[in-house]
Amino acid sequence: MSGNGEISTPKRTKEIIQRYGFKFKKSLGQNFLIDQNILDKIVDAAGLTEVSGALEIGPGIGALTERLAMAAGHVTAVEIDRRLIPILRDVLAPYPHVKVRNDDVLQVNLQELFAEDFATVDKVSVVANLPYYVTTPILMKLLEEKLPLENIVVMIQKEVAERMAASPGGKEYGSLSIAVQYYSEPELVCIVPRTVFIPEPNVESAVIRLKVRDVPPVQVADEKHFFEVVQACFTQRRKTIANNLKARYFPNEGRERLELLLAEAGIEPVRRGETLSLQEYATLSDVLLAAGIV
Structure with missing residues (x-):
């Protein structure tokens, strides 16, 4: 996949960071992806088309957002760090169908966001490189609110991805596995080495796809x-x-x-x-x- 920007190259990422004098905040778990092959795998796993919508959480400087803009009919990117908003609006200016929101996704009314931003698209997928310190709360909010979602494709900590996809009987299987599998069908897409980020995280990552279920696999009274x-x-x-x-x-x-x-x-x-x-x-x-x- 090619395009104007290619924000994801190490050279361009460093240029953008320097041009805007951006300083990483450890408290926000900021690690920017600089590997185009991994980005392609993430976008491909979401199965987007020109009539799809994509919700991105934590776009950083827009490397994944740019790829989503090439693949989807509408993209909304929700970024908590207001210092990144002018950078995102600048680098994503060639894509009028991308909307940038300065918000904390855990505080946002997602039903309202979907009604406002995705009224004209057929299906919506969440596609994101999630901050690892809030992975589980964000994913559980997305699943529990029963949004009109097709897929959730996210890069998260490898151990957490393995827990989500685990089968009964293993040490990874737990309450998180059960909650995720109640709402979705999880599938590991790929393992991501720490060397493809700026700065490098302390842990290995993985891309996981959660195919959101229309109905749970089991029926419960409550x-x-x-x-x-x-x-x-x-x-x-x-x-x-x-x-x-x-x-x-x-x-x-x-x-x-x-x-x-x-x-x-x-x-x-x-x-x-x-x-x-x-x-x-x-x-x-x-x-x-x-x-x-x-």
């Missing part, structure tokens, strides 16, 4: 209760399901009632949280709810 039960089962990973649930829901009584409910759900009390599938958690949650355990 979503909030389902996620509370999942959290309870992972309170202490080394403890059994029975011990974690007893501490959370039955602190002042014996184990008899709990073990009867586990038997009703078809779950052995000695199992640990990481061994249960989404379906088993759905069944367990519904059994506890029906028994008035909330």
Whole structure:
């Protein structure tokens, strides 16, 4: 993919940083990507067309934004650091279908943003190199608000990506895996070495695609209760399901009632949280709810 800008080259990135006297803020987790092949993989994974919309979070100096502008019909880039806004407006001036917002995405009303910015496009994907310190809150907000999203393609810390895509039984599998897989189908796209950023981060990164589900893979009577039960089962990973649930829901009584409910759900009390599938958690949650355990 070629274009006017090629902001992502190391030379151009350094030129832009110097021209505007930009200083990186460690507190905002700023690491600018300088590898065009990785950018191509990110954009390709989103499957954008001229009738698609793209929401970018944390555009930095616009390296990925520029690629998105070449691929999508409308791009909205939300940047928390107001020092970057004039840089973005300058480097993205050739692309009138790109809108730059100075906002904290965790504070933004996303339903309103989608209604305002993406009314004329067919499908919207989130495509971003997310700041690692707020990866999980941002992704959970995007998923929980049930936005009209097709894909979420993000570069995040490698270990977090592996947890999101993990299957039951492994040490990576946990409450984050279950939450992400309830709302989406995760797929690792590629591993990204730390050497392709300015400045280099302390960790390896990965690109993950979350294909947003139209309906969850399991049906539950109460979503909030389902996620509370999942959290309870992972309170202490080394403890059994029975011990974690007893501490959370039955602190002042014996184990008899709990073990009867586990038997009703078809779950052995000695199992640990990481061994249960989404379906088993759905069944367990519904059994506890029906028994008035909330």
